[in-house]
Amino acid sequence: MEPVNLKRLAKELNLAISTVSRALRDSYDISPETKKRVFELAQKLNYEPNPYASSLRKQKSRTIAVVIPEVANNFFSLAINGIESIAQEKGYHVLIYLTHEDYQKEVSITRHLQSGRVDGILMSVSATTEDSSHIVELHNKGIPIIFFDRICDAIDTSRITTDDYDSGFKATEHLIQNGCKHIAYLSFSQHLSITNKRMRGYLEALEHYDIKPDRKLIIQCSNDNVLSYPVLRKLLSGKKRPDGIFASVEKLAIASYHICEELKIRIPQDVKIISFSNLETASLLNPSMTTITQPAFDIGKKAASVLFRMLEKNKPGYLTETIVLNSSLIPRNSTKV
Amino acid sequence: MEPVNLKRLAKELNLAISTVSRALRDSYDISPETKKRVFELAQKLNYEPNPYASSLRKQKSRTIAVVIPEVANNFFSLAINGIESIAQEKGYHVLIYLTHEDYQKEVSITRHLQSGRVDGILMSVSATTEDSSHIVELHNKGIPIIFFDRICDAIDTSRITTDDYDSGFKATEHLIQNGCKHIAYLSFSQHLSITNKRMRGYLEALEHYDIKPDRKLIIQCSNDNVLSYPVLRKLLSGKKRPDGIFASVEKLAIASYHICEELKIRIPQDVKIISFSNLETASLLNPSMTTITQPAFDIGKKAASVLFRMLEKNKPGYLTETIVLNSSLIPRNSTKV
DNA sequence: CTGTTAGCGCTTTCAG
């Protein structure tokens, strides 16, 4: 079976390849009737242009990469939905790369992306990334990068984030107003912008309400449950158990629930938990489960929009902007439909 | 800044382009020292081969497409994780396409994929897909397709599923053994293999325990909450309220919870709910929340493995196999770490 | 309005 490409169409129509090409791209200087003939045959043979040939020629791939830590039960799923919906609308393709929170993987992915496979990159850095020279290198090659959520301060480019400091403050305040005195903060990584900003909000809220911060209540957890669980178990079974927990990420909130259940600690009577979370069920979990929910879908959409705008202006460093969207405290009992 | 491609390397090393190309691919017939020189310069200049040029030349892209309805809070997130992990291992790239449960989008995506952009496709069909001729067409072009979870019977290719009939039976049995007499089944779509098989399991379980099935308890829901919520509200506020609910997909379970909360129906006292779900928090929700959990990550991995094996054998229709993985009833209180 | 031609960067015969 002969392949259906421009050559084939040209031959069958007795036209030059370039004419067919132009007709299909609806170029001004092709007669209506030629166009019609071309379109009809293309339709009939189900012609689809070879994207690699045209990418090679045009040095543009209409493809973007989304580089994220993971995609499971949370924020990133929704962000991908947002990104993909804009990409589809704009006729772009979306490549997914997961770092699995692993610095080495992030390095090898970013290295590969220097190949020109993509026109631009949407990225949320890994929790284990301390050195960002691999990203700098990529950025220096002139490939547009937009950060979302987990940003990288070392690189001057657009970022889409949420009001992490603010939400941290409000979350802590919420616990305080509900009577908590000993509030633990569960950090996810010391290198991440988000957890640090959230922590600052937490600390300022304590200060604002004249609560002395306790170093022992700032808990360093990680992505690895095998490490986090024992730490949380210790925290929650110790005699100086906190009466409130602010989990900086969803995963740690879930871990806390599991441990509380295991240790028969009642929520919210014994300990109240508040968390960043995009789980639809989270608000159903228990009466104390007010969550801080990031507009993940919108963040994805926004990030993609900013990137595409940049790509269309065709100016890599065009205008860096930092867009901050608002998270919201979602109380229980807020059925949406 | 001059681009760094084979030509550039060749020039700087005073070699032919083809020699450099072969050296980089570690071809047998290049002298060790030439190889060394080439590798070193490539390293120094940070050479990354242009993927589009090589895809064009080789007619292979080392890229696969994942075509799924959505990626949010559930099964598909984990499946993507599985797929991506294998892809990364094998050096493949992953394009994501979301149909948003929309037949038209699915058609246009599959049409585009005839372009040769990908070497193979992993697919879970949309809930609104009745006619699968667009997939047949794609398959006829010789592009390997593997279905996972939501399979399409009309196409003879490999499929990775779970034991839907069985799980449906067991889920229903579980409710019966917990005293339910009037069990509702929440279907997601009449066109989907999974919901139909799960329903068959449900019906057979009822029969096995001598419970007369009630047509009114088989509820057709959809992906659209705006439609599903009123239906569920009606079901749960009617005087013949079911004492058990088997939700065929996670989304409908969440909806049921919301409605129960809204109507002050106590779970599990008034109604017990069991659902297919991969939410980590699901088992925490309430005592009746035994979930049927599909090994989503493994399904993703398996599907990708089967596809890559096929691609490597280089024989599209090589050997179709249907792999059935087991879901498991996960009771409450099963903290994993 | 249409055709000719020269590549995009890479792989792969075929020669030597």
Add this chain to the structure above:
DNA sequence: CTGAAAGCGCTAACAG
């Protein structure tokens, strides 16, 4: 062991 040359399918000058 290395080089020359053709060509994957498409686009974009440049001619006419």
